[in-house]
Amino acid sequence: MTSAEVRDPDLPGRLLILERDALIPLLRSRPDADFALPAAACPGWSVRDVLAHCSSALSRVVESRFEKGVFSPESNDRDIAERADWTNQQVVDELERGMTEAGPVIAKAGGVLDMVALGEWVHAGDVRDVFGEPGAYAGPGLPDALALLARITREKAHVPLHADLDDMDEPLRLGEASGERTPARFIGDAATLVRLYAGRPFEGLDFELAGVEAGELNIFG
Structure with a gap:
C-alpha cells in the first residue's frame, strides 16, 4: 500500500500545527483593517469571516458539537454571526486553540473529520492570498x-x-x-x-x- 492508501491518524493534526505556527503570528501582526478585506476565494466573506468560520469549525470538533446541518452554509453563517461582537484578536485566539487541540480528536474519529483539517489549511491559503503573502496553498504543510x-x-x-x-x-x-x-x-x-x-x-x-x-x-x- 502507498502512503495515500493508509490513513496516518496524526497527519491532520500535524497539518494544523504546522499551519498554526505559520498563520497565527502573521494574523497577530496585521492591523484590524486587514481583517475587513474581502476574501476573493469565498465570495461575500471578509478575511475575518473566513477566520471566524475556521475557528468555530475547530471549536465544534474539539467540543464534539455536531448538530444536524453542521458545516452547511446556513450553519457557517450562524457561527460567523455569533462572533460578530468579538474582537479580531478573540477570533484569532479561538483559532489558535482549535488548531492546537483538534488534532487528537480528529485522529480518534477514524477519518470522518480529516477533511476539516484540509479545509482549514486551504482557508489559511485563502487568507495568505488576500494579504499577498508567499506560500498561499503551499508552505511547510x-x-x-x-x-x-x-x-x-x-x-x-x-x-x-x-x-x-x-x-x-x-x-x-x-x-x-x-x-x-x-x-x-x-x-x-x-x-x-x-x-x-x-x-x-x-x-x-x-x-x-x-x-x-x-x-x-x-x-x-
Missing part, C-alpha cells in the same frame, strides 16, 4: 496536505488524475484507483493543483490539464 488530498479523493472515488508536479520529486496519483477510467493529467505546481481541488481562482496560472474539466476536481463544492 504542503506535503501533508497533498497526502491527505490524495487519500480523500481516493476514498471519495473522485475522478482519477495523475499529477506531474514541478516542485515535487514524485508524481501524485489522486482519485479512484480502480483503473476503469483513464486518469486525467495535470502538469504544473502543487499550489495550483490545490487551488483546482479546492475550487479556488486559478486564472492566469501556468498549468496543463487534460482529460477532465477544472470544475470536476473541486472536492468542496
Whole structure:
C-alpha cells in the first residue's frame, strides 16, 4: 500500500500545527483593517469571516458539537454571526486553540473529520492570498496536505488524475484507483493543483490539464 492508501491518524493534526505556527503570528501582526478585506476565494466573506468560520469549525470538533446541518452554509453563517461582537484578536485566539487541540480528536474519529483539517489549511491559503503573502496553498504543510488530498479523493472515488508536479520529486496519483477510467493529467505546481481541488481562482496560472474539466476536481463544492 502507498502512503495515500493508509490513513496516518496524526497527519491532520500535524497539518494544523504546522499551519498554526505559520498563520497565527502573521494574523497577530496585521492591523484590524486587514481583517475587513474581502476574501476573493469565498465570495461575500471578509478575511475575518473566513477566520471566524475556521475557528468555530475547530471549536465544534474539539467540543464534539455536531448538530444536524453542521458545516452547511446556513450553519457557517450562524457561527460567523455569533462572533460578530468579538474582537479580531478573540477570533484569532479561538483559532489558535482549535488548531492546537483538534488534532487528537480528529485522529480518534477514524477519518470522518480529516477533511476539516484540509479545509482549514486551504482557508489559511485563502487568507495568505488576500494579504499577498508567499506560500498561499503551499508552505511547510504542503506535503501533508497533498497526502491527505490524495487519500480523500481516493476514498471519495473522485475522478482519477495523475499529477506531474514541478516542485515535487514524485508524481501524485489522486482519485479512484480502480483503473476503469483513464486518469486525467495535470502538469504544473502543487499550489495550483490545490487551488483546482479546492475550487479556488486559478486564472492566469501556468498549468496543463487534460482529460477532465477544472470544475470536476473541486472536492468542496
